[in-house]
Amino acid sequence: MQTPGPAEIQRIALLIEAEAIQLREFLDHLQREEALLVSGDTEGLLALTTTKTERYRQLQRLHDDRALLLGRLGLPNKDASIRQVCAQLPRVLARWDEVIELAREARTRNELNGKLINERMQHNQAALSVLLSAANHPQLYDADGQSRPSGGGRILGSA
DSSP: OOOOHHHHHHHHHHHHHHHHHHHHHHHHHHHHHHHHHHHHOOHHHHHHHHHHHHHHHHHHHHHHHHHHHHHHHTTTTTHHHHHHHHHOHHHHHHHHHHHHHHHHHHHHHHHHHHHHHOOOOOOOOHHHHHHHHHHHHHOOEEEEEEEEEESSEEETTOO
């Protein structure tokens, strides 16, 4: 392990701060996504998807930058490495703890949204199956408006 200099320590602290900010914003997007999923607002979901994806990419870049910097110091991109490098910086460590908690919350909320999406897809698939089945077997009605099963009658054009 290479001993980190002040510049590397400052860079890690800045990356952790940026990651905390981005995670909060990503969580806001996930909360909005959940509300849109519950309300069934597909147009709102489409609009949100673009910004959510961009936030995710920003988070990934921050994660990659941190991993690269720790790698240059000969350290793995792990919690213990951050704690080792920032041992003398309690505010940075507190922010790192916040990043870990925000990441857990984002994972949980994202899993919930995934379940909501699957539920919505299953509901839509069931409705589509019913519609397709009805299209293949149209319900017939008699003169009184009562339904009667299709088939069993004469074939058109036969006497």
